[in-house]
Amino acid sequence: MHLTFAHYRNRFCMFRTYYALARGMVKPDGFTISVIELPDPPSHEQEEALIRGDVQVANLYLPNFLRRKLEGAPIMGISTEWKSTMKGNGIFVLKDGPIKTPRDLTGRLIATHQGAHAIHRYLLKHHFGVDEKTLRWESHPQEELLDVLKGGRVDAVVLLDQFFFRGEKDPAARCLYTDGEIWKALRGFSEIIKHMVAVREPLLKEHPELREKLLKAFRTSFAYSEGHLDEIAAEFIKCYGGDREALLASARYPRIEFTFTDTERKLAEAEMDMLLEVGEIPGKAPISSLFAT
Incomplete structure (x- = not known):
């Protein structure tokens, strides 16, 4: 077979x-x-x-x-x-941009590789008090997301896998939070x-x-x-x-x-x-x- x-x-x-x-x-x-x-x-x-x-x-x-x-x-x-786990998937913003805390994402445009992101919608609503209905989403291939952020086309991006670590190394970007740390805070699971x-x-x-x-x-x-x-x-x-x-x-x-x-x-x-x-x-x-x- x-x-x-x-x-x-x-x-x-x-x-x-x-x-x-x-x-x-x-x-x-x-x-x-x-x-x-x-x-x-x-x-x-x-x-x-x-x-x-x-x-x-x-x-x-x-x-x-x-x-x-x-x-x-x-x-x-x-x-x-x-x-x-605790690293490998997170929301990134411009280091010197207007988004200082997750609550600042209210009404903002977030890009991911899949459009509206179910997990981050849930985390932003339940942990940070963001009205997830105000969030706007668009989709780009993972390999383009960091450049889309740095080009000012969106307010934040979700990076994962190897692209998360590229974001961590980029001096123009910073990670607001990872999904793993907030999921654990909300539900107690480490994965x-x-x-x-x-x-x-x-x-x-x-x-x-x-x-x-x-x-x-x-x-x-x-x-x-x-x-x-x-x-x-x-x-x-x-x-x-x-x-x-x-x-x-x-x-x-x-x-x-x-x-x-x-x-x-x-x-x-x-x-x-x-x-x-x-x-x-x-x-x-x-x-x-x-x-x-």
Whole structure:
């Protein structure tokens, strides 16, 4: 049996996680696998490819997975993937600009790679008292966001992964807050599930053993990357460009374990509550109906 797995393009933490699997250095047990990259949000091509059956397994942005699954898509979660911690995702403004505190974002224009950002809308409302209905949003590719901010076209930007660390190094920008620190202050969790792994549900029903075999292959590929970050960063730069130091720094902070523990279950439930409140998902369902364990 041959499977195709898709992850988002131009994201170093994902590129490095699946590098060994993509290059054939890791061989799954009982099947072969190809690794491809597809556009990241706001594009929905990744989940569409999974739903259509063009790919059988995919890394998905959790809100997108929940929305499509709750709408009846034949997909099933098998684990978390990219979980952000205290660093790696934050709102940046001009260092010498008019935005001094998060409350100053009221009525301002914020750019992200996906348009209106559900998590930051929730955090700004509940922790900083910002009327999120006054916020204006627009979308740009991640690699353009810092220049969009520095060019004065927007008041703030959301930077993540390697782009977060480029923002930290840029003398013209500063980070107002990270989502991890504010989420912990509000809800007590030290992580936020950002991405997860989903499989076509009919395939998983026919081959329930695939869950553990896939997760073992993903963990092995990730373990390879831990000892070969310099090599993988060089390959990434050949494809996408970027700053080696920022790439390596960005690899330190996300937590990638390919698990679905009781704590992660509670975390997913809390995030589902948040996403329902901000209108990102149409309803709720028991976690057991969304993730196979």
